[in-house]
Amino acid sequence: MVFSIARRAAFAVILSAVSAMLFALPAMATTTPAWAGFGNTPGWYDWSVVSTLPGNVGQTSPHGGYSTATAKCRVCHSVHAASSVLGSELLLPTSVRDACTYCHLNAGIGYTQVYGSNPASYSAGNLPNAHNTWVDGLGVTQGVTCTMCHQVHGAANLMTANTHLTQSILRSFAEYDPTAGAPLAADSREMALTRWCAGCHFSLPPGSSFYATAYDMGTHIMSVANTNYANPAASFTGRVAWRDSTYCMSCHASDYGVSGGWPHLTAGVRFLVSATSSVGTTMPASVPIQDGICLRCHRDGTGAGIGLTY
């Protein structure tokens, strides 16, 4: 009992010393920095509060941009209070797998949301319409976690040179699909994302890849729709497609461009879109094998196309 009172007193002294230090900073904002932060447990700074400190002025997020004057590390890492929280790793208030949940899957917090603000859509099971993570029957973590795609500290040498990807702090990979290559600095958002996706999705048996700019007999071609297409193996030569298939999201386009949707959790299964009428309006695909997915591009909506003219 005596020990616990002493500890509490010591904590209060530390707390007031820290508050005094924060108050001593010049041009201090009116809000008092709180120990409320990440996970609502003591020991972390609340970003919404410390973002107003002088060293953090002009900083848009706790990710990257660290300097001697910024106050960001302790938004996520607690040097002495982390281990008291069950399941914490790397001095985080939680596991690495769930380190982003509090801020990005929690509508109440007010930051950009992914997975419909629902932690279950990220980690509760193997969903057919999400990049997510789950624990299998043997207790092994499967799927893909936030930090497999994102570089949380925004370290330049772990990201690509492409601005569109850098904005979303997307990791680069040591190994990229040899055909797609690594995203280039000058690539458009669509091109850069396509090459980036192929950085993980490059093995497709036998010996082909998800990415093929020329007919390779193994995977769907990724090209513009030509007025005259002469696949060397086909009996028909002429127009066969009315919409380009240049990017992954030419087909995997469900919720593309919707903040926090694609490629996290989308309405369409496998992020696919289908057609209500050929080349007309699109809708999320409910099953990945439905023909509407192909008819969207292989009919023109006015009587030409697969099963009609070729």
Ligand code: HEC
């Ligand atoms: C937005 C939350 C966040 C902020 C802010 C943050 N970190 Fe991290 N840190 C993480 C996460 C999550 C990991 C695990 C990363 C991973 O597995 O890729 C991590 C990992 C680490 C590691 C272990 C790296 C390893 O590979 O073992 C160190 C060291 C570290 N952070 C230090 C810092 C320092 C120092 C700062 C401030 C300059 C900081 N972090 C700011 C979330 C954060």
Ligand code: HEC
């Ligand atoms: C303490 C809160 C906090 C935690 C934890 C956190 N973030 Fe963020 N994150 C922010 C804020 C604040 C922003 C900028 C404002 C916004 O997006 O609403 C941001 C922005 C981002 C962005 C957009 C790029 C940028 O820097 O503006 C990405 C991507 C992102 N976070 C990913 C992650 C990932 C992945 C994790 C887990 C490793 C994570 N965040 C953990 C607060 C957090």
Ligand code: HEC
């Ligand atoms: C870090 C590696 C990685 C990156 C980068 C990546 N994926 Fe995946 N992807 C996976 C893994 C692992 C799975 C299987 C687990 C799952 O569905 O979450 C998967 C599953 C998928 C699926 C099937 C979804 C399902 O629920 O069955 C599609 C479609 C897909 N990825 C497309 C993409 C696209 C498009 C991109 C680029 C935005 C991309 N992937 C980037 C690793 C990655």
Ligand code: HEC
């Ligand atoms: C021409 C349309 C089209 C393009 C372009 C396309 N895909 Fe797909 N993809 C599909 C369809 C349709 C399915 C679902 C049918 C299937 O699983 O074979 C699919 C399935 C997938 C799957 C899940 C496979 C599985 O076994 O569940 C992944 C992963 C994937 N695509 C990744 C990519 C990546 C990465 C790109 C870009 C490099 C890409 N796709 C480009 C149409 C396309």
Ligand code: HEC
């Ligand atoms: C398969 C890879 C992948 C995984 C896993 C993933 N992300 Fe992302 N994330 C992306 C991509 C790609 C973008 C950029 C999408 C675009 O440009 O349309 C993005 C964008 C974001 C953004 C910015 C959204 C916006 O509207 O600006 C945030 C925030 C974010 N991710 C957080 C997370 C968090 C948190 C997790 C885990 C809970 C996570 N991501 C898991 C690939 C991934």
Ligand code: HEC
């Ligand atoms: C986003 C548009 C788009 C979608 C969706 C699409 N295709 Fe294609 N497809 C094309 C384009 C473009 C070509 C190349 C033709 C050209 O150059 O005009 C093509 C070519 C083909 C070819 C010729 C073989 C090859 O690889 O060159 C076949 C077969 C084919 N598509 C089948 C399908 C099937 C099956 C689906 C549905 C799972 C589908 N396509 C979905 C646009 C699409």
